[in-house]
Amino acid sequence: MTATEIIAKANESEECCFSDCLAIELKGKKDPAKLVFGIYQSAAGHYIGRYCPECGPFDRQSGYFETREKAEEYLEQMAECFVEI
């Protein structure tokens, strides 16, 4: 599987943010926002994790990588840790 396919598959899950998600708190929505799995960048580098469209970064599921390509490589090698194959 390619990194893009793994990300797409991981995003089939409907996992949501915390119950105090800003979607509820600030926007009056009934449910917390759905988390988006992907490769993100912070000051420390690129990492694999989930992001809440309302609250921002939710969790980190890898170490930090210098480049997005290295993070993709790791994702492909460790695919079974992130999605069911």
Ligand SMILES: [Zn+2]
């Ligand atoms: Zn949230």
